[in-house]
Amino acid sequence: MTISLIGLPGSGKTTVGRQLSRRLQVPFFDSDAVIEQQLGCSISEFFEREGEERFRDIEARVIDELTQVPEGVLSTGGGAVLRPENRAHLHARTQVIYLNSSPDDLFRRLRHDKNRPLLQVADPLGRLRELYFQRDPFYRETAHFQVATGRPSVSSLVNMILMQLELGGRAAPS
């Protein structure tokens, strides 16, 4: 089964996902990267030209495809949980892990990053707090379990996830 990572921008979905896929020796997919390949431009550019809703339509199609991959690690865009059909596909077809990070930790990481269109605003920390407030319930609803990403290194997070996956596997009825 594919493992999906969800969480706010900067929570580590791409970084942790890539390392997790190496440890499990399965293919790695990043829905943002797949979308950029299909668009032939950056998500930031597409957001500016076509707007967020057009982006969400394309994202929904890509999530539908990637959640049907039999085995892999799927890192999703931070807003993938906004559409109900994405939440349903992710939860029903994949094992979903929520990388839960506080807005303050994320702000520290993303302060100098210009590639996240939703954070190119006057008060990015306030924006992250709003996004957390709005999306945390969706991330919880979609995930099978969560890990707190504030302090642990990327490799510790990967170890924690692998442990949880093994425990989940053992606890599940056969």
Ligand SMILES: Nc1ncnc2c1ncn2[C@@H]1O[C@H](COP(=O)(O)OP(=O)(O)OP(=O)(O)O)[C@@H](O)[C@H]1O
């Ligand atoms: N556990 C961690 N400890 C320290 N730095 C981290 C950790 N996880 C991620 N980072 C760093 O934070 C930044 C954002 O990580 P990453 O790009 O993986 O986030 P993301 O969740 O994929 O974001 P987006 O939703 O925008 O795609 C990167 O510079 C990454 O190296």
Ligand SMILES: O=C(O)C1=C[C@@H](O)[C@@H](O)[C@H](O)C1
């Ligand atoms: O949080 C969001 O809504 C987004 C996060 C990124 O991963 C991209 O998917 C895009 O920039 C939108």
Ligand SMILES: [Mg+2]
């Ligand atoms: Mg990413």
